[in-house]
Amino acid sequence: MLGPLILAASRSDKMRRFVSAAPGTKQVVARFIAGETVDQVVPIVRDLAGKGLELTLDVVGEDITTVEQSYAARDAYLELIERLKELGLGERAEMSVKLSMFGQSLDGGHDLALANVRPVVEAAAAIGTTVTLDAEDHTTLDSMFAIHEELRKDFPQTGCVIQAYLYRTEDDARRLAANGSRVRIVKGAYKEPAEVAIQDKSEIDKAYVRILKILMEGEGYPMIGSHDPRLIAIGQELARRAGRKLDEYEFQMLYGIRSEEHLRLAAEGHRMRVYTAYGTDWYGYFMRRLAEKPANLLFFARSILTK
Ligand code: FAD
DSSP: OHHHHHHHHTTOHHHHHHHHHSTTHHHHHHHHBOOSSHHHHHHHHHHHHHTTOEEEEEEOOOOOOSHHHHHHHHHHHHHHHHHHHHHTOTTTEEEEEOGGGGTTTSTTHHHHHHHHHHHHHHHHHHTTOOEEEOOOSGGGHHHHHHHHHHHHHHOTTOEEEEETTBTTHHHHHHHHHHTTOEEEEEOOOSOOOTTTBOOOHHHHHHHHHHHHHHHHHSSSEEEEEOOOHHHHHHHHHHHHHTTOOGGGSEEEEETTSSHHHHHHHHHTTOOEEEEEEESSOOHHHHHHHHHHOHHHHHHHHHHHHTO
């Protein structure tokens, strides 16, 4: 019950102001957000890479309201890529981007987002890495998939994300598996209506398995984005049955969640990528993490009350 309420709050400016100003917030946010600046995230990138983990870096932000903010988002990624180049970490860290942060929802936003993301994808390719387009709410996905297809003409390694809770996703998975895409499959983190999305958790898990099977049996590179132990075990089994070697798929988990599992999978020889978010506009990302696990909300409430 709490999850949908928290997701509704993640879109409220009033709640944003309240949560951001609450004493104790920063301490809880720090569990999921690796820092506010590039300088703060660099030691974490080094540390994770040193432990044999791969990374995908996300400069947090979404739902911007001006074109200038979309340029700032592009520039923040370009700065990050420059730092990765200086550090020689280009091959260990890819980037995850939300197109809404690149202007997708503004007037003429599809073209603006494409124009902003292209130089980021180019800069990433120049240091030997790539970009994955995150999946946001269902109204944004046709545009995201069209941008993904456009970018892949020059940069075939560009990845995208599909969400198991959406009815459309099995079709998307078939198309992407056939054209050899890098695809991250996740359960889905937004508040979606019953017309477009499965609401029952166990049905979402079943859909996840069906979709992952399509990806594993296809031509692309599946990226299993989940902390769910059952889905991780099923992912390993589906990869084995599809005859995939360890470097022909990967696991992905979020920074701050089940960190010991990141290390266990890496130690078993799996490619394990940690989605590491940083930046100042953390509100939406943070609230989705609270919605996924109500116990996080209790921890958060306690930390506010004891400050
Ligand atoms: P769950 O059943 O939710 O969790 C399984 C177990 O993992 C839980 O029992 C708990 O122990 C642990 N866990 C999960 N979440 C939390 C948490 N927040 N705090 C503490 N413990 C937790 N969603 C999108 O809609 N678009 C995206 O682009 C996107 N990208 C993602 C990238 C990565 C690498 C990952 C891992 C997730 C991403 N998500 C994205 C979020 C995803 O949709 C789910 O909301 C999230 O992963 C929780 O689902 P789960 O598969 O981990 O399973």
